[in-house]
Amino acid sequence: MLRRRHYSQAQAARTPEGREEAHEAGWHGRGPAGSFPRRPQPGRGAEILTRVRHLYVHLPFCAQRCGYCDFVTVVGRGAQHGPYVDALLHELELERELLAPQLETVFLGGGTPTFTEPRALARLLGALPDAAEVTVEANPETVTQALAALLRRFGVNRVSLGVQSFQPHLLDVLDRVAKPDTVRRAFYDLRDAGFDNISLDLIYGIPGQSPADLETDLGAAIELGPEHLSCYELEAKPGTRFSHAHGGELQRQAETMESYFELVVDRLTAAGYRWYETANFCREGDLDLRSRHNLAYWLGRDYLGLGVGAVSTVDGRRWRNTPRLAAYMEALEARSRPQREVEPLSDEVRRRERVMLGLRLDEPLVLGELAQVVDQDAMKRLAHLGLVRTDMRTLALTARGRFLGGGVTADLLV
Structure with a gap:
């Protein structure tokens, strides 16, 4: 489906055919008294x-x-x-x-x-x-x-x-x-x-x-x-x-x-x-x-x-x-x-993903800290080509930009 x-x-x-067994590792095994091992947390508390x-x-x-x-x-x-x-x-x-x-x-x-x-x-x-x-x-x-x-x-x-x-x-x-x-x-x-x-x-x-x-x-x-x-x-x-x-x-x-x-x-x-x-x-x-x-x-x-x-x-x-x-x-x-x-996932990776996925939506993406991973010159160039709309604070793809999608986004990211 x-x-x-x-x-x-x-x-x-x-899962590519014939490669299903690759990289089996990680969390197998039980903790003390048969309990589940707790997932390591990234240090931010409960x-x-x-x-x-x-x-x-x-x-x-x-x-x-x-x-x-x-x-x-x-x-x-x-x-x-x-x-x-x-x-x-x-x-x-x-x-x-x-x-x-x-x-x-x-x-x-x-x-x-x-x-x-x-x-x-x-x-x-x-x-x-x-x-x-x-x-x-x-x-x-x-x-x-x-x-x-x-x-x-x-x-x-x-x-x-x-x-x-x-x-x-x-x-x-x-x-x-x-x-x-x-x-x-x-x-x-x-x-x-x-x-x-x-x-x-x-x-x-x-x-x-x-x-x-x-x-x-x-x-x-x-x-x-x-x-x-x-x-x-x-x-x-x-x-x-x-x-x-x-x-x-x-x-x-x-x-x-x-x-x-x-x-x-x-x-x-x-x-x-x-x-x-x-x-x-x-x-x-x-x-x-x-x-x-x-x-x-x-x-x-x-x-x-x-x-x-x-x-x-x-x-x-x-x-x-x-x-x-x-x-x-x-x-x-x-x-x-x-x-x-x-x-x-580093902060940079999360920002890049946020741009890649957020630009799929019709509502403009508020740049804020996301501007750190956006190439400003590329953004201006793509706006001139009619592929994005921006006021330098927000960013959205035009209709044609949304069709090209991944290619436009790849050009935008630093």
Whole structure:
């Protein structure tokens, strides 16, 4: 299931084929009397234990692995689902002291969370902390009336539905199972269950997709009337089946992607959606319909990630869980931490990340101390080229700058 749910999880979740066993180290082992070892703290005292208000939970199971996917996924509905949830709950208890008494967001990503065996999913949802926004990713073919009711019963109030396209020939290219009618049925099942905050994912730049195809997909999505839309350019990640089959084709059509991007922005803004982030749109007039969880990452907030391959950033440290399912579950069965890497983040690194992620948003970035990592001459030059807007106190990308994104940001950073 394609997701750019947020920068850090997306970066950490990728596991090149054949390299899953690399760098297994870190937190394995138990402390005195079988207790968990305490995580080394960066010397700022116990106040960090109530800082984290954003929780990500990774559910890796999928019916099949899409050719373009490079996230940590496990194919098949089997006996692993229940034990994996057991491991997640052990990890939650292990890290609970890092969580604030009241969370702002919980996000269940994958994989396909709604492919998880329903009893195991219900047990997990029932054990997770309450939050103002609780999002679950879903593939349309996994959504039933019973599943929608289960999600509502356990406090989920936002569903992100992986549509990708409404056209069978494009869905086939993407190895997607759901058909257009399945998407519509899933959407209305969620509506009937009481969900009033539904997000749809679309992809553009699919091999064989024409501008008319993209227009059709956008029109079909708008007709459903979701509160939120995410529209991503298809990427052929190294090591995926898709990169071998279509990588060259995607490179050749790179010059046409700006026109597709403009079509997405023009069509959705004309339909009453606010383009609040490079790839994300919410219904105009209600900023609460933005993805609050993803906003936390774009704004540089701390977050805790649970599950195989998940990443956490807390008080200047970032750690990643092992991407190997067996190693993850074995560690937690032994009540050991499943992290394989712990990375201290310098103030400079955090500022650079804040600029890189903050510039994805439509609201200008207040420079302040961030000016230390911004090349002032480059900022003026890019403003002259029409790629950024700045008054030297704030900074934002223009529409074209947001399309070029990473290239513009790289030029800005010292």
